[in-house]
Structures are given as C-alpha cells and as structure tokens.
Amino acid sequence: MADPALSSGIHARIGEVTERIVRRSHDRRARYLDRIAEAAEKQPSRARLGCANQAHGFAACGPSDKAMLRQGAGANLAIVTAYNDMLSAHQPYERYPDLIRAAARAAGGVAQVAGGVPAMCDGVTQGEAGMELSLFSRDVIALSTAVALSHQTFDAAVFLGICDKIVPGLVIGALSFGHLPAVFIPAGPMTSGLPNDEKAKIRQLFAEGKVGRDALLEAEAQSYHGPGTCTFYGTANTNQMMMEIMGLHLPGASFVNPNTPLRDALTTTAAERAMAMTALGNDYRPIGRMMDERAFVNGVVGLHATGGSTNHTLHIVAMAAAAGITMTWDDFSDLAEVTPLLCRVYPNGKADVNHFHAAGGMGFVIRELLGHGLLHRDVETVWGGGLDAYVQEPVLKDDGALDWREAATASGDEAVLRGVGTPFQATGGLRLLSGDLGKAVIKTSAIAPERHVIEAPARVFHSQEALQAAFKAGELTGDLVAVVRFQGPKANGMPELHKLMPPLGVLQDRGFRVALVTDGRLSGASGKVPAAIHVTPEAADGGPIALIRDGDIVRVDAVNGTLTVLVDEVAWAERAPASANLAASHVGVGRELFTAFRAAVGTADTGASIFAVA
Known part of the structure; x- marks a missing residue:
C-alpha cells in the first residue's frame, strides 16, 4: 500500500521544502546557471591560451603528456589536493596523484596537480589559539581552490579532501568553477x-x-x-556521508579503509569517471548543474537520518549559496521533523563508522530513505543512474577488478543501524530554537529525552577557559545554563568549544540539570549535554545573548523549539549589552592576518561566510 504522505514518489514535506527553496532561489540560481553555461561554451579553454601560456602549463610534463596537451585532443584533469602528512585522514592522499595520473593516461588524457589547499586538523588545534582560524580556513580553502583552477587549462577536476572545513571549502571552490565536472575522492577511516x-x-x-x-x-x-579519518561521527565523516548522498562520490566509496586494494580501485575508477564527464565527450556533467536544490535537500536529509554534525547547519548553507541556492535553518528544521534517525554512531552511540559501514552503511541508509520517499531519486550523480545506483556497494572480484553488488537489505546490527520502520527516534534530532535570545540550533539525537527541556539560572562566561576555571574551583553547583558568549565568527572566528563538554558532563552526571547556550560551535562530537549553539545574532554583533546576567533564568526547550530568558520585559529592555576585550584573540598564531575575515563574515544562519551573496 502506498504511503499517503508521498506525492509523486516523494514525501509531501520533502517536496514542499524543496519547492520553497526553488522559489526562494529562483533569480540567484538562474544567474548562476547562466554564468556557468557561458563558461562552458569556452571549453576546452587551454586551446585559446597563448603559446607561452600553454608552454608554461606543460613544461614539466613527460613527453607523452606534453604531446597530448600540445594537441589538445584529450582531457586534462585537475587534481586539487588537501594532502599533508600531519592529518591522519589526509596522509593516504600522498599516493593518489600517481594513481590518478595513470588512470587519466589510460583514458587518453593527462592529470596534473593543479594546486594544494590548506588542511588543518581540528583535533590538534582543539582548545588552542589555532582553533580560532578553523572556520575561516573553509573560505581560505575555497579561495585556494579558485587559484588552483584559475589557469583555465582543465576539463574536469578531482578533489582530495575529507575533514571538517576542507570538504565544504573544496565544494564552494568547485562550484565557483561550476562548468567543470568534479568528483570527490575520499581516503577512508582508520581502523x-x-x-x-x-x-x-x-x-x-x-x-x-x-x-x-x-x-x-x-x-x-x-x-x-593510524592513517585515515578519525572513526567517530563528527564533521569529517559527516562530510563523507554528504558527498555520497549528494552524488559526488562513487557509490559506497565513503567508508572503505585506506591503503587497501579496494580503496585504490575506487580511486582509479573515480578518476576514470571524471575523465568521462568532460565536455569533450557525450556525458557532460558539470558540478554546478548537478548540485541543484534537490541535491542539497538530499544532503540535509542524510544529515538528519545519520545524526551528523551540527557544523553542517553552517556549511550546507554556505555551499548552497555558492550554487546560487538560498537555504535557511527553517529548511533544516522542517526536514528534520519527517526524517527518522537511523544511526547510532559515536557520539550518538557506542559504535564507530567502521561498525556502521559493516552493518550496512550508506547503501542501506540510501535504500531505506529512497523507499519511503525521503530522498530525491532522479538527481544527477557522478556515477549516473540517479540515487538508485547508490544502493550498491563496491567489491573486488577474484581477478582484482572492481565490481558492485547490491548493498545490505537488512541491518547487520540494529544497535547501530535501523530501517525507517524501526528508527532510533522519529525525527532527525536537530531542532531550530528561536526566541528572545535569537536563533540557535540544538542536536538532540545524543541527549536523553528527559533533558530536552532545561530551565535553570545562567552562569555567564566569555571563554571556555573561564568556565573550566570555575569548575575546577568548585564554583559550579546546582542546576545551571552555562552561557559562553563572544565566541561567534565576528568575535574570534567561532571556534569549537569542546573543552566545555567534560566539566558540563561531570555536572550532569552529578545529578544537576545542565545546558549550554553559546554563539560558538561544538560540531558533531557535542555529546550528551543539551547545547543551544550557533546563537545568532552573536554577542559581538549586538545580539541579545550579550544582555544575559548571572542568575537570569534561561529556558532551552528542544521540544517546542524555543530559547528564552525569563526576565521582566521592562528590565530586559533597559539593559546595556556586556562587552568583552577580544584583543587576545586577534593576534598571534596568524590571527592578525584574519582581521578582514572577522570584519566581513556573515551571520551563522547564513553560513558564517566571508563571501558576498550574488
């Protein structure tokens, strides 16, 4: 019997949210598509370059690659890489350019490393001054991607990146060159x-x-x-889920471990697909056309269904904007209401992403969501065939050749992965909060239901270190809402605040009712304490969070979606906002170089981006 909530094969709410995004974005998206269509008409662009320009482009190539580029007959594939060997997730990329070059040559073309982008490890900078550059690194990566592709000698690109800000930055940069086909190539999680x-x-x-x-x-x-992505389900692994469910990975590619024959075969095949999608052939698939409103809705549904990182309430908005699409936190909230939570992966459970992959992984999740009309099926992907092709998983045949088989039709471990009929919870575990403190998001999938509403006196801090000091001094007792402000993008770059979680977790375990309210970030590893994060307007931008005083009763209500302070309206209106001396966050560890970023950055609900909306 057909689900009555479905309309033309898609759940009514999914269709409704998609249509309003289409209407809201109509003019911007049309301008974007016109721009990339104009750029596509000039391909292959290297044939128009001057002789000296072309000679510079192939000067270091070997004889066969140089001959191909001189003739201009085959495709030239750009490799944009975030490789460094300090990030465990990115260390495996050291070998990838050679694999990709070999695949390109076998396809009659050439591959060149067009450029590298910075790739910082939030795990190393966590709680340190460098974390205040982390969010801004996303936009630096986008700029670096644009520089890499600005030589205009490429017919397609592959992107090597995994971790927190790196994939969103690569996507934003790739969409700026939206006339080029693009394939994202993962390296996989560590064991x-x-x-x-x-x-x-x-x-x-x-x-x-x-x-x-x-x-x-x-x-x-x-x-x-060891080598590979950290195995908890934070922003890095949420990126991989998102790239697959949005069709920018090969089917089943996200969570295959590094440095294995299967991983290498997937890398080679990804390069082959990129070569096959150029405008020189008959299967042209530019990324700017592929990443439409339906693809971004699919990404948000995947975020909710898997309990992914709250950082993507920033990143998806910013990525969509790069494709001429306007998304809002209301879209996230409305999609969460009809998307069941299918996964329990740490910090939302005990399992890691390897367990998730073994239990059925992305193929199972996509099949379940497609079967209940929760994903747009007929989207363009790098593999072709819409999302139906993504209910497969890769395997190696006896002769070592890459093949695909049907993904699991039943979960291998229902403590980790479930179907839509028996979800861990009925909704996606992400709520939009709004009220007299502004707007915020809260991730409820890791929080016990009895803690979805917290009403308690405020304790106000201007840094996570100040809260830690108060905890160590024994000053934090009883129920409380910790308000940690002046942590937004304009204040200090919006660092993640994971130093807050251990002390707040201890207080919660002692039986106190505890919550966090902050204009900073916590990402996908926020854990079990209810946290209203990304509060906007931020304190440094005149937001009402700057009016809160110690002892004010604050209510964080994830059931009704409200964030309020229970203070007399007249007294509240007469208050002057608090101020903070942020000078120490504006110099040292390179932070003085980001003054222009802090001045230009937009609000959290518009993606916390430095890029103006076109």
Missing part, C-alpha cells in the same frame, strides 16, 4: 582503535582529576592510531 565510550570515560575521569595526563594521552593515542 577501529580504543572504543569511543572508553575514550570518553577517560576524558571525564581526567576532568575530575581521577587519572593523570599519561593515562589520558595513552587513551587518545589508542583511539587515533
């Missing part, structure tokens, strides 16, 4: 180490002073132990 719940326990014991630094470092080293 499983110390179980995540054990790691979390050691962190909390350290916060309580019950174990020393040696024990903490050993636990962390056992967790993050």
Whole structure:
C-alpha cells in the first residue's frame, strides 16, 4: 500500500521544502546557471591560451603528456589536493596523484596537480589559539581552490579532501568553477582503535582529576592510531556521508579503509569517471548543474537520518549559496521533523563508522530513505543512474577488478543501524530554537529525552577557559545554563568549544540539570549535554545573548523549539549589552592576518561566510 504522505514518489514535506527553496532561489540560481553555461561554451579553454601560456602549463610534463596537451585532443584533469602528512585522514592522499595520473593516461588524457589547499586538523588545534582560524580556513580553502583552477587549462577536476572545513571549502571552490565536472575522492577511516565510550570515560575521569595526563594521552593515542579519518561521527565523516548522498562520490566509496586494494580501485575508477564527464565527450556533467536544490535537500536529509554534525547547519548553507541556492535553518528544521534517525554512531552511540559501514552503511541508509520517499531519486550523480545506483556497494572480484553488488537489505546490527520502520527516534534530532535570545540550533539525537527541556539560572562566561576555571574551583553547583558568549565568527572566528563538554558532563552526571547556550560551535562530537549553539545574532554583533546576567533564568526547550530568558520585559529592555576585550584573540598564531575575515563574515544562519551573496 502506498504511503499517503508521498506525492509523486516523494514525501509531501520533502517536496514542499524543496519547492520553497526553488522559489526562494529562483533569480540567484538562474544567474548562476547562466554564468556557468557561458563558461562552458569556452571549453576546452587551454586551446585559446597563448603559446607561452600553454608552454608554461606543460613544461614539466613527460613527453607523452606534453604531446597530448600540445594537441589538445584529450582531457586534462585537475587534481586539487588537501594532502599533508600531519592529518591522519589526509596522509593516504600522498599516493593518489600517481594513481590518478595513470588512470587519466589510460583514458587518453593527462592529470596534473593543479594546486594544494590548506588542511588543518581540528583535533590538534582543539582548545588552542589555532582553533580560532578553523572556520575561516573553509573560505581560505575555497579561495585556494579558485587559484588552483584559475589557469583555465582543465576539463574536469578531482578533489582530495575529507575533514571538517576542507570538504565544504573544496565544494564552494568547485562550484565557483561550476562548468567543470568534479568528483570527490575520499581516503577512508582508520581502523577501529580504543572504543569511543572508553575514550570518553577517560576524558571525564581526567576532568575530575581521577587519572593523570599519561593515562589520558595513552587513551587518545589508542583511539587515533593510524592513517585515515578519525572513526567517530563528527564533521569529517559527516562530510563523507554528504558527498555520497549528494552524488559526488562513487557509490559506497565513503567508508572503505585506506591503503587497501579496494580503496585504490575506487580511486582509479573515480578518476576514470571524471575523465568521462568532460565536455569533450557525450556525458557532460558539470558540478554546478548537478548540485541543484534537490541535491542539497538530499544532503540535509542524510544529515538528519545519520545524526551528523551540527557544523553542517553552517556549511550546507554556505555551499548552497555558492550554487546560487538560498537555504535557511527553517529548511533544516522542517526536514528534520519527517526524517527518522537511523544511526547510532559515536557520539550518538557506542559504535564507530567502521561498525556502521559493516552493518550496512550508506547503501542501506540510501535504500531505506529512497523507499519511503525521503530522498530525491532522479538527481544527477557522478556515477549516473540517479540515487538508485547508490544502493550498491563496491567489491573486488577474484581477478582484482572492481565490481558492485547490491548493498545490505537488512541491518547487520540494529544497535547501530535501523530501517525507517524501526528508527532510533522519529525525527532527525536537530531542532531550530528561536526566541528572545535569537536563533540557535540544538542536536538532540545524543541527549536523553528527559533533558530536552532545561530551565535553570545562567552562569555567564566569555571563554571556555573561564568556565573550566570555575569548575575546577568548585564554583559550579546546582542546576545551571552555562552561557559562553563572544565566541561567534565576528568575535574570534567561532571556534569549537569542546573543552566545555567534560566539566558540563561531570555536572550532569552529578545529578544537576545542565545546558549550554553559546554563539560558538561544538560540531558533531557535542555529546550528551543539551547545547543551544550557533546563537545568532552573536554577542559581538549586538545580539541579545550579550544582555544575559548571572542568575537570569534561561529556558532551552528542544521540544517546542524555543530559547528564552525569563526576565521582566521592562528590565530586559533597559539593559546595556556586556562587552568583552577580544584583543587576545586577534593576534598571534596568524590571527592578525584574519582581521578582514572577522570584519566581513556573515551571520551563522547564513553560513558564517566571508563571501558576498550574488
């Protein structure tokens, strides 16, 4: 029997939200598509370059590559790489250019590393001054991508990136060259180490002073132990889910471990697909056309269904804007209401992404969502065939050739992965909060239901270090809402505030009712404490969060979607906003170079981007 909520094969709410995004974006999207169509008419552009320009472009190539580029008959594939060997997730990319070059030559073309983009590790900078550059690094990566592709000698591009701001920055840059086909190539997660719940326990014991630094470092080293992406379901792995469900990865490519024959075969095949999609052939698939409103809705649905990172309430908005599409937090909230939570991956459960992949992974999730009309089926993808092609998983045949088979039709572990008929919860676990403190988002998928509403006196801090000091001094007792402000993009670049979680978790475990309200970020590893994050307007931009005082009763209500302060209206209206001396966050560790970014950055709900909306 057909689901009555479906309309033309798509759930009515999914269709409704998509249509309003289309209407809202109509003029911007039309201008964007016109621009990339004009750029596409000039391909292949290297044939129009001057002789000296062309000679510079192939001067370092070998004889066969040079001959191909001189003749201009084959495709030239750009490699934009975020490789460095300090990031465990990106270290495997060291070998990729050679694999991609070989695939391009076999297809009658050439591949060149067009440029590198910066790739910082939030795990290294977490709680340090460098974290205040993290969000801005996304837009630096977009700019670096544009520089790499500005030589206008390429027919398609492959993008090597995984982690937090890196994939969104690459997508924004790729969409600026939206006339070029693009394939994103992952490297996969590291093998499983110390179980995540054990790691979390050691962190909390350290916060309580019950174990020393040696024990903490050993636990962390056992967790993050080799090449590949960290295995918890934070922003990096949410990126991989998103690239697959939006059709920019090959089917089933996201969570295959690095440095394996299957991983290498997927990399080679991804390069082959990029070569096949250029305007020189008969299967032209520019990324700017592929990434339409339906693709972005699919990305948001995937975010909700898997319990992914709250950072994507910023990143998806910014990426969509680069494609001429206007998305809002209301779209996220409305889609969450009809998207069931199908996954329990740390910090929303005990399992890691390797367990998720083994239980059925992306193929199972996409099949379940498609079967209930929760994804747009007929989108363009790099593999072709719409999303139906993504209910497959890759395997190696006996002769070593890459093949695909039907993905799991049943979950291999219902503690990790479930179908739409028996979800972990009926909604996606992400809510928009609004009220007299502005707008914020809250991730409820890891929070016990009895903690979805917290009403308690405020304790106000202007840094996470100040809250930690108060905790260590024994000053935090009883129910409280910790308000940590002047952490937004204009103030100090909107760092993630994971130093807050261990002390707040301890207070919660002591039986107190605890919540966090902040204009900063927490990402996908926010954990079990209810947190209203990304509060906008931020304190440094005159937001009402700057009016809160110690002792004010603050209500965080994830059931009704409200964020309020219970203060007399007249007294509230007469208050002057607090101020903070942010000078220490504006110099050192390169932060003085980002003064223009802090001045230009937009609000969190518009993507916290430095790029003007066209």
